[in-house]
Amino acid sequence: MGIQIQVDAKDGSGKFSAYMAVPASGEGPGLILLQEIFGVNGTMRQIADYYAEEGYLVLVPDLFWRQEPNVELNYDEASWQKAFGFYQGFDQDKGVEDIDAAITALKARQEFTGGVGVLGFCLGARMAYLAACRCDVDAAVGYYGMGIENHLDEADNIRGRLVLHFAENDEYCPAAARNDIHAALEPREKVELYTYPGVDHAFARPASEHYHKPSALMAHERSVAVLRKTIGPDYNLSHLWDKHCEYEFNTRNVEDTMATMVAEPYVNHIPTLTGGVGYKDLYRFYKHHFVDVNPGDTHLIPISRTIGDTQIVDELLFCFTHDREIDWLVPGIAPTGKYVEIPLLAVVKFRGDKLYHEHIYWDQASVLVQLGVLDPTGLPVAGRETAAKLLDETLPSNTLMPTWPNSENKN
Structure with missing residues (x-):
């Protein structure tokens, strides 16, 4: 369904690629989809196509391009090791700048009809949270993010709605981290926090050994609900x-x-x-x-x-x-x-x-x-x-x- 486009980096250091999926109507509100540590692989493109079916103009920026362009990994052991290498070398502040550049590129598209959301998984969930804090977005959604608890001092900058989905058995975001996140974010009017009992990290990825369909379906319904309320599109x-x-x-x-x-x-x-x-x-x-x-x-x-x-x-x-x-x-x-x-x-x-x-x-x-x-x-x-x-x-x-x-x- 999608095509590759080029996005200008805001610091003038070059261009990076992004996968774009367009809804059948030819236009829609914008959704920046943020990758796991495995790059913009087939799973991320399928998710982009899926949200295009929901009515969104979806853009998936290559967040690892500063280390290596067009990273696309599978889920075998060798790919895991390589993915963690990219994760450890990732400059998240530059990553937020690149997300902001992707937002600018999305808004310039003729298919864009107004309103921007960000949605991410794993690393992308943390980046979605940081985008909510640092970028002009109407809604941000994160699935089983890791490291969010280290950036709670930025929460006062959140202007749009924020939805975070957690896995009860997630070793990358254990109970102590979730408790800190809840204490800092739960009192805020525009924040929704959900923990799915008995599931592990990557519960919403069909290719994962931890995939749990009931939790994935419930999380997706909640995610789309907040996007509909904030950026549309509205259907009868x-x-x-x-x-x-x-x-x-x-x-x-x-x-x-x-x-x-x-x-x-x-x-x-x-x-x-x-x-x-x-x-x-x-x-x-x-x-x-x-x-x-x-x-x-x-x-x-x-x-x-x-x-x-x-x-x-x-x-x-x-x-x-x-x-x-x-x-x-x-x-x-x-x-x-x-x-x-x-x-x-x-x-x-x-x-x-x-x-x-x-x-x-x-x-x-x-x-x-x-x-x-x-x-x-x-x-x-x-x-x-x-x-x-x-x-x-x-x-x-x-x-x-x-x-x-x-x-x-x-x-």
């Missing part, structure tokens, strides 16, 4: 989701449905393990097992909608007559002709203005009871009553609990 996620549902259930157009999604999306219907991962399989799923197999009277009744910075959570009733086999919902069950109403929850994640994934939840036991293929006698399950109580909370509670009457007169 509710409208985007409504259009997606319109193509799925009203016009029933698979091509239009897929056009609302990123290049490689996924859908996971949790109770039945149905859906698809990647464009090819998801298209196949939508085309042959979802869009056209839904009953003609299928309709959604919205109950509530929670809109975040990167996702929507929809609470609704999914209603239909079981007049055909529905592959994705009750695979292998022949049509029963029964009318069904089920509470359903959709967690919809976006990247930029495109859907990235859907996690869909419902009570499969309630579906099977309503279809008459599961006998609820003696089981703590209910049929259409679950939908009725969602609409009317005054309907009786605890009817499945045989011990409920026993507590009536107890204190």
